[in-house]
Amino acid sequence: MTMLWLSIGTLLLIALWFLSLPLRRARAIHDWQQGFETDDRAEEQNLAVYERRLAALESACERGEVDVARFEESRHELERNLLEDTEARRRVPLRNPLAGRFVIPLVITALIAATVTGYRWVGANGDLALYAVVQEVLNPPGASPENLIVRLEEQAESQPDNPKVWALLFPLYQKVGQPDRSIRALERLIELEGRRADLLAQLAQLKFYVAGGSLTYEVQALVDETLDKDPRQPTVLGMLGVEAFDDGRYEQAIGYWRRALAGFEDSASAEVIRKGIAVARQRLEETANGAERVTD
Template identity: 80%
Template sequence: MTMLWLSIGTLLLIALWFLSLPLRRARAIHDWQQRFEADDHAEAQNLAVYERRLSALKSARDRGEIDVARFEEGRHELDRNLLEDTEAHRRMPLRRPLSGRLMIPLVITAVMAASMIGYRWLGADGDLALHAAQQDVLNTPGASMKTLVGRLEEEAGTQPDNPKVWSLLFPLYQKIGQPGQAIDALERLIELEGRRVDLLAQLAQIKFFVAGRSLTDEVHALIDEILDKDPREPTALGILGVEAFDDGRYEQAINYWRRALAGFEDSASAEAIRKGIAVAEQRLEQSANEAGLVVD
């Protein structure tokens, strides 16, 4: 966390250095502009050209090459051109080099305020605090998983709208044997993240096992919602397979588990499903054999 603020401070200092650059260069630019304007003889050159053309016009009149009307027309044209050239080259008086110096601290203050406010609203300040809490526990000798849960609960109290807090808490509650708290944390996460299929599937799974592997009305409603959104969701299909297996409906359990097998990405879950299918097939074969013996 300290390194982050040091990095932010360093970047701000660099930004402030660039922002103050125009002010620090203002004197040199002002002096250069003054020298340029002092050495600029464009107006004198325009006036000299005007005088030469007017003189040529007068000579043409005196020699009788043009009449008075054409002379006056030509002179008015020269006057208009000179006036336009003079207006085009007219310059505003130079301001003092430090005339805008008050804008620099105002801009610097605005940049710093916008950076801090923007980071508070759009940055990951809460996530950094959460990470710092985790690292503090992990670096504490003898710290247990319950210690980590306690620290995360403190973060949940200070930033209850951060979904990452609850996504960390609910699996930890499961690991320390607190399924009720796991359900509460997961339901809070669903409130924040929306009714995502993966979250609903985990909620259905926890409630299913809390109910003693029973397909209660609440669990059944969750599974219906999940499969309506994703008919191939593996966790929901796995739950239905477990319920069918416990009820002795082995063929149905095998069907659910085979459909679920295609959706599991981790090898451990897939291997557990394969073992369940193998056991269900053995039970199904055993049931068939026993039925054959009874008929005989």
């Protein structure tokens, strides 16, 4: 967390250096511009050109090469051109280089405030606090799920709308044998994340085991909703396989577990399913052999 704020502070300092650059260079730029305007001889050159052309025009008029009407017209045109050039080159007086010097500090202050506020509003400040808590609890000797639960419950009070808090809490409650709290934490996670198939499947599984492995009306409703969203959801299919196996419907259990097998990404879960299928096949064969002996 400290490193994050140090990084943000470093980036802010770089941004502030660039923002303050115009203020620091204002005097030098002002002096350069003023010197340029002082040394500018464009108006004198234009006036010299005007005087040369007017003298040439007067000489032509004296020699009779240009009549009086043409002379007056040409002289007015020269005066108009000189006036237009003068107006075009007229400059606004330079402002004091310190004018507006209070604007940049205001912009800098606004930038800092916007950065801090923006990060707290849309950044991952809560996630970083959560990560720090987990590292603090797990690293010392004697760390335990119970200690982590206590600290996570504090985080749940301070940031109840952070789904990652509840995503960490519900499996921990389940691990320490508190299924009711696990269900409540998972339901809160579903409120925040939406009724995703994977979350609904875990909720159905939790309530299934709390009900003693029975497909209650509530569990069945969750199963139906989950399979409607994702017909290949492995957690629900695996649970249905367990229910069918416990009820002696081995062929149906094998069917559920085969479908679940395609959806599991981790090899450990897939291996458990394969072993379950093997046991179910064995039970199915034993049942078939027993039925044949009874028939004989």
